[in-house]
Amino acid sequence: MTRYAAFLRGVNVGGVNLKMAAVAEALTEAGFTDVKTVLASGNVLLDSRAGTETVRKKAEAALRDRFGYEAWVLAYDLDTVARISADYPFERDVDGHHSYITFVSDDDVLRELGDLKGGPGERIQPGVGVIYWQVARETTRDSAMGKTMGKKRYKSSTTTRNIRTIDKVLRG
Secondary structure, three states: OEEEEEEEOOEOOOOEOOOHHHHHHHHHHOOOEEEEEEOOOOEEEEEEOOOHHHHHHHHHHHHHHHHOOOOOEEEEEHHHHHHHHHOOOOOOOOOOEEEEEEEEOOHHHHHHHHOOOOOOOEEEEEOOOEEEEEEEHHHOOOOHHHHHHOOHHHOOOEEEEEHHHHHHHHHO
């Protein structure tokens, strides 16, 4: 049995409002065990004997069937999430800045995002399957990464979490 973190894209931030208890119920009914949500922003811990890709597809199908929206899920075993967090290349807590990790499931998208040049107060660095990003709070939406991530092309293969959220997921 493997413990996974499933990150749901666009939940409770862009018109898709889901109760996390209902999400946990839907994923339990889909056959996952020990399902637990973390915060209300689409972070789910669950156990499965299946591989990562199967977990992702099964979770997406369960959410689409239950809630009737175009669900996108990025799933990682917890050891991978811990490694990604440990590899964060910037100082984690910088006054006036947000520290993010963007999870990316498409290699072409990862290359595109990794090639972005950050503007003032913005740092972007590709990692293994992720983009590490730090940005001044007042410029998040107007930053190179912020403007790019809003495009439809990136919705199905990316999701971004604050480093503090990742730490909470890892603590379970």
